[in-house]
Amino acid sequence: MAAPTTHQAAEEVRALVEELFAGLDHLPYYAFLGITPGATPGHIQEAFYRRAEKLHPDRFFNLSDLELRNQIYEVYKRVAEAYRVLESPAARKEYDEGLARGQFRLIRQEREGLNLKQPDEGIESPQAKRFFRLGLDALHAKDLKGAHMNFTFALSMEPGNAVIKAQVADLEAKLGLKKRPG
Amino acid sequence: MSAPIVLGIDLGTSNSVGAVMQGDRIIIVPDAEGNRIHPSVVSFHPSGNVICGHKAKARRIVDPENTVFSTKRLIGRRFSSPEVRAVRARAPYVIKEGPSEQPMIATRGGEFTVPQVGAIVLNYLKQLAEVHLGQPVAHAVVTVPANFNDGQREATKAAGRLAGLEVLRILNEPTAAALAYGYGKSLQSRIAIFDFGGGTFDITILRLQQRIFEVLATAGDTYLGGDDIDLRLVDAMIQAFLTVHGIDLRQAPLAVQRLRAVAEQVKCQLSDRARAMVRVQEIAHGQGGAALDFSFSLTRDGMNAKVVDIVDRAFVVCDEALRLAGTDVSQIDDMVLVGGTTKMPLVRDRVRQYFGKEPRADINPDEVVAVGAAIQGATLMQDVGAGERPKALLLDVTPRALGVATVGGYADTIIQRNAQVPIEQNRIFTTSADHQTQVVIQVCQGESRRFDENTALGELKLEGLRAARRGEVRIVVTFEIDTDGILRVKAKDEETGNTQGATIHVLGTMTEAEIQAAMPQDAGGRAPGQE
Numbered sequence: 001m002a003a004p005t006t007h008q009a010a011e012e013v014r015a016l017v018e019e020l021f022a023g024l025d026h027l028p029y030y031a032f033l034g035i036t037p038g039a040t041p042g043h044i045q046e047a048f049y050r051r052a053e054k055l056h057p058d059r060f061f062n063l064s065d066l067e068l069r070n071q072i073y074e075v076y077k078r079v080a081e082a083y084r085v086l087e088s089p090a091a092r093k094e095y096d097e098g099l100a101r102g103q104f105r106l107i108r109q110e111r112e113g114l115n116l117k118q119p120d121e122g123i124e125s126p127q128a129k130r131f132f133r134l135g136l137d138a139l140h141a142k143d144l145k146g147a148h149m150n151f152t153f154a155l156s157m158e159p160g161n162a163v164i165k166a167q168v169a170d171l172e173a174k175l176g177l178k179k180r181p182g
Numbered sequence: 183m184s185a186p187i188v189l190g191i192d193l194g195t196s197n198s199v200g201a202v203m204q205g206d207r208i209i210i211v212p213d214a215e216g217n218r219i220h221p222s223v224v225s226f227h228p229s230g231n232v233i234c235g236h237k238a239k240a241r242r243i244v245d246p247e248n249t250v251f252s253t254k255r256l257i258g259r260r261f262s263s264p265e266v267r268a269v270r271a272r273a274p275y276v277i278k279e280g281p282s283e284q285p286m287i288a289t290r291g292g293e294f295t296v297p298q299v300g301a302i303v304l305n306y307l308k309q310l311a312e313v314h315l316g317q318p319v320a321h322a323v324v325t326v327p328a329n330f331n332d333g334q335r336e337a338t339k340a341a342g343r344l345a346g347l348e349v350l351r352i353l354n355e356p357t358a359a360a361l362a363y364g365y366g367k368s369l370q371s372r373i374a375i376f377d378f379g380g381g382t383f384d385i386t387i388l389r390l391q392q393r394i395f396e397v398l399a400t401a402g403d404t405y406l407g408g409d410d411i412d413l414r415l416v417d418a419m420i421q422a423f424l425t426v427h428g429i430d431l432r433q434a435p436l437a438v439q440r441l442r443a444v445a446e447q448v449k450c451q452l453s454d455r456a457r458a459m460v461r462v463q464e465i466a467h468g469q470g471g472a473a474l475d476f477s478f479s480l481t482r483d484g485m486n487a488k489v490v491d492i493v494d495r496a497f498v499v500c501d502e503a504l505r506l507a508g509t510d511v512s513q514i515d516d517m518v519l520v521g522g523t524t525k526m527p528l529v530r531d532r533v534r535q536y537f538g539k540e541p542r543a544d545i546n547p548d549e550v551v552a553v554g555a556a557i558q559g560a561t562l563m564q565d566v567g568a569g570e571r572p573k574a575l576l577l578d579v580t581p582r583a584l585g586v587a588t589v590g591g592y593a594d595t596i597i598q599r600n601a602q603v604p605i606e607q608n609r610i611f612t613t614s615a616d617h618q619t620q621v622v623i624q625v626c627q628g629e630s631r632r633f634d635e636n637t638a639l640g641e642l643k644l645e646g647l648r649a650a651r652r653g654e655v656r657i658v659v660t661f662e663i664d665t666d667g668i669l670r671v672k673a674k675d676e677e678t679g680n681t682q683g684a685t686i687h688v689l690g691t692m693t694e695a696e697i698q699a700a701m702p703q704d705a706g707g708r709a710p711g712q713e
Contacts, residue, residue, distance in 0.1 A: 049394050052575060057604065057665060059572050061350070061562040077604050077662075084602060107608060136617055 013054060014068065020078070021071040028104045029082030029095065032075070037096070041087070048083040055079060081105075123164065128157035132164060144175055188321045188350060188559025189311050191304060192358070192551040193338065195254040195381030195407065196522065198222045199552035200307040202315065203560040206366075208553050211311045219548050220310070224302045225249040226291030234306035246274035246439050248289045252409070255381050256296045257341070258334030258691050261285045265404075272413075274435050282693055295692050298700060300341030308347060322347040323559040325551050327382045328354040329402035329581045331627045332639050332669045337691035339666065344700055350562050352666040355379075356386035357578050358554025359520045360395055363545060365557050365574055368392045371515035374503075376533055376541070377551075378496060379521035381407040385500050387507040387514070396577040399506035399600050401499050408449070408523035411489045415445035418488060419478050427474055429466050437465050444478070452482045453525050486528045493529055497536050506600055517541040520550055577602055580663045585636060587624035593633040596661050606662040610676065613647065613655045620645045623659070625669070644673050648680075 020032060030037050033047040053059075055076045063069045085091045085106050095106045123129050135150035148171040155164045171177075189211070190201045197219045200211035210218045213235055221239035226232060226248040233241065241249045252269065259265045261279040270277045278293070280286030286293045304324070311319045324347075326338050335352050342349035356375035363373065369390045377384040384402035388395055419441050420431045431437045444460050451458040458480055464473040504511055517537050523529060524547050533541050561574050579600045585593035586609070596607050611621065621644045628636030648655050656676040663669055674681050692700070 049391060049396075052394065052577060053571060056572070056575055056577075058562060058575065073604065077606050080602050080605065084605075133615075136615075139619075 017055065017068065017071050017075055020075045024074060024078060026104055028099055029078075029086055029106075032079045032082040033086070037099075039086075041089075044083065044086050048079070048087075051079045052076075123154070123158060123161055125158045128154045128161065128164065130154075131157065132167075135167060144171060147171055148175060148177075185560070185563035186321055187311075187315065187317065187319055188323055188556065188563055189308060189319050189347070190358075190552050190555025190557070190559050191307055191322050191324045192355065192549075192555060193254065193300065193303065193324055193326075193341075194222055194379060195252055195409070196222060197380070197548070198303055198307060199549055200311050201549065201552040201556035202311060202319075203556045208556060209314070210549055210552065211307060211314055213310055220303075220307065221251070222254065222303050223249060223251040224253075224299055226289040228290065230291070232291060232302060234303060243436075243440055243443065246436060248275065248291070250275050250287055250289065250294075250299055252381065253287070253296050253299045256285050256287075257300060258296075258331065258337035259285065274439055281696065282691065284691055295696070295700075297337045297341040297692055297697075298344055300338065301344035304341055304345035304347060308345060320346070320348055321559065321563075322349055323351045323353050323555040323562070324349055325353045325355045325358050325555050327377075327379070327402060327404070328356050328384045328386055328400040329382065329404055330354075330667070331582060331637055332667070333691050335666060335668050339668070340692050340697050343697060351558060352668070353555055353558055353576075354384075354386070354397075354400065354578055354581075354667070355551045356384050356400065356520065357388070357395065357397055357576055358552075358558065359518055359545075359550045360386065360388045360390070360397075360554070361557050361574055361576065362550045362554035363516075363518045363542070364390045364395060365554075372398075372509060372513055373516045373518060374500075374514045374537065375518050375520060376496075376500075376524065377520040378523035378529060379407055380409050380523070383407060383496050383499060385496070385503040387503055387509055393572060394575050394577065397579045397602075398509065399503045400579060400581050401503040401506065402581065403495060403499050406492070406495050406499075408521070410492050411449060411523065411526075412442055412445040414489050414492065415448060415480075415485065416441045418480075419445065419476070422478060423465070423476055427466070427468060429468070429474070431466060434466060440465065448478070448480055449485070449526070452480065452485050453527060455482070457481045482527065490528065493526075493532055496529075497532065500536060511537055514539075518545055518550070520547050522548060578665075578667075579603060580605065580667055582627040582637075583629045584639075584661060584663070584669065585626050585628070585633075586642075587626065587633045592631055593626055593628070593636055595629070597663060599629055601663075603663050603667060604665050606660050608658050608660050611644075611657045611659055612653050613650070615652050617649045618652065618655075619647045619649050621647065621657075625661075639669070642671055648675065648678065 023031060033044065033051060035043055035047045055072055057073045057076055060069050060072050085095050091106065098106060123132055131150045131154035135147045135154060138146035138150055151164055151167045151171060155161065155168055158164065187202050192199045199219050202209050212218055213220060217236055220235040223238040223242065224232060224234055225238035225241040225245060238249060242251060255269050256266055260283045266285050276288040278286045278288055280295060284295055286295055287299055308319055322342055324338055324342050326335055339349050339352055356377045359375045359377065360373060371390050373388050373390060375386040382402060382404050383406040384400065386400040387398045389398055416438065423429060423431055440462060444462055448458045448460055460478050462476040465476040466474045468474045514537055517533060519541050530541060557574065561572060564573060580597065580603050583595045583599040584597040585595045588594045596609055597605060623642040625639045625642050626633055626636035627639055630636050644657060658674045658676050660672040
């Protein structure tokens with residue numbers, strides 16, 4: 001039986017995972033792959049394969065220690081991310097520049113607000129929009145009745161609008177205005 | 183204590199195969215007649231019995247309205263999608279719209295969601311395995327085409343659960359094939375898996391380094407399969423009959439159904455011989471009600487000429503996969519052929535021409551995927567002695583880009599196509615209106631710049647945001663694709679660290695509540711029977 005060796009290796013994995021998990025917020029990609037910043041592309045692939053053999057979540061599919069399993073999963077995702085970035089010369093260059101400024105992870109700058117739908121998107125009439133906004137303000141102030149009134153006004157400006165209807169129905173349910181069948 | 187048995191299942195459009203690994207031995211699960219591949223067909227018999235496999239396939243001709251097939255083309259698809267419309271136009275069984283925009287199949291046995299029909303096939307394989315092995319089987323690895331999207335994967339997983347199986351992994355079919363090919367061989371090579379099945383075509387390029395199987399790229403065409411070849415032959419037959427008898431068989435769904443079976447026969451015969459001849463009795467009635475038979479003869483060259491354009495579409499996809507993998511065709515050391523359509527000599531010839539070498543001939547294209555699934559199942563169950571090296575390690579990719587809707591109808595890519603899984607990408611969202619307490623983010627799969635040219639997956643809703651001036655609330659949304667290729671989403675308020683509720687409702691498949699309600703032996707759920 002190779003029990004002691006297995007045990008040793010398990011402890012080694014645990015120590016590595018704990019170290020890398022604790023470093024998720026400050027360790028550079030190089031640490032996750034276990035290489036130096038001067039590593040050649042060949043080294044990077046080799047290092048990734050070594051890490052994958054050690055840390056891939058599939059290896060710990062049946063591990064009963066759920067906390068450790070979760071840590072392994074989080075660490076492995078970063079290992080794979082490190083490989084993905086460092087493997088591409090262009091991305092690696094971008095990463096190294098960021099790293100010099102203290103950014104340990106490559107996250108591209110986002111354009112703000114662009115990804116969101118306006119809450120009043122889908123409402124055509126300016127009047128309906130205005131009352132709808134007032135309704136939202138009332139809702140924010142926890143004034144359900146006021147909100148209901150404003151949304152109902154909005155709906156009368158633009159009858160049949162699904163966005164407004166949904167708000168009205170929601171409030172009617174909350175205020176118990178709707179008669180329940182049966 | 184030995185690890186539990188894991189059933190590897192290739193749930194195919196036309197046929198399904200089950201395999202298990204016992205020790206180092208692979209067993210393909212046979213039915214009572216000894217068949218190793220089982221038609222993915224479910225027939226609802228007038229007696230109330232539900233029939234599966236070969237016996238069900240035989241009922242396609244006598245009871246077409248209640249014999250359901252090719253449902254893999256429907257799985258995870260919205261009722262309004264072109265895919266569902268295409269199946270509805272051809273299928274002799276009734277497809278209706280059900281809840282969550284999913285297609286429902288109406289038969290004399292009742293109405294079923296697509297995962298429920300899939301569950302019947304999976305349960306059939308489970309039972310065959312249990313009978314053959316003489317022990318219960320509760321775990322499975324189920325394969326899907328590499329280009330299956332999130333909804334299709336979720337729906338397949340749901341089918342497994344409804345069949346009473348714990349699905350350990352949703353595995354890409356070509357990756358499974360690669361595993362079956364390279365397992366235990368300690369190879370160092372680049373291979374191409376050319377997977378031409380009944381309903382879809384996939385090509386996957388892998389780098390093998392001893393036990394590591396790294397997928398470099400995968401590409402596919404979900405509209406390309408052996409069924410298209412059958413349909414082309416059916417068209418030819420209909421045309422021939424029209425010319426001779428002046429009768430359009432298209433008006434007779436039953437006749438078309440019979441011709442489909444004949445077309446498949448002709449195609450298979452022409453794999454072994456140069457000429458096929460078939461005679462179909464009483465296909466139609468002529469003047470005065472006289473029964474008309476139909477004779478049809480076709481040479482292999484004749485068939486090839488009719489379908490070569492279909493086959494050649496596969497190589498456009500191959501070009502793309504090689505480009506994505508950064509690999510030249512000359513760097514491919516070996517090609518593995520998967521799927522029934524690769525048995526056609528025309529396909530083999532074209533593969534040989536394209537890759538400039540002979541494809542592997544020692545691999546059974548019908549069984550290789552299920553074998554790979556069984557190997558993956560056994561590997562996952564391998565005892566986690568951390569000192570032991572894994573027998574095989576799959577490093578797979580996500581076949582599609584994941585994006586979100588932005589203003590003006592555009593899509594912003596969040597996760598690139600062919601990125602290795604598991605993967606996570608963060609994106610910061612800010613509110614765009616004062617007091618905005620909820621946001622809806624539309625999520626899609628695909629690479630097009632325009633949102634509506636991609637496949638809409640569903641909407642991600644973030645609720646309970648801090649009410650503040652617009653732009654003040656910054657939410658970090660983490661999009662994650664797990665090892666099953668399934669999307670998970672987390673959201674966190676950057677300033678407060680509060681985690682937001684983030685749910686994604688994937689359209690075209692069953693909701694969790696619907697699955698729970700449909701679970702057969704779920705102790706917590708209501709029993710479907712009434713007393």
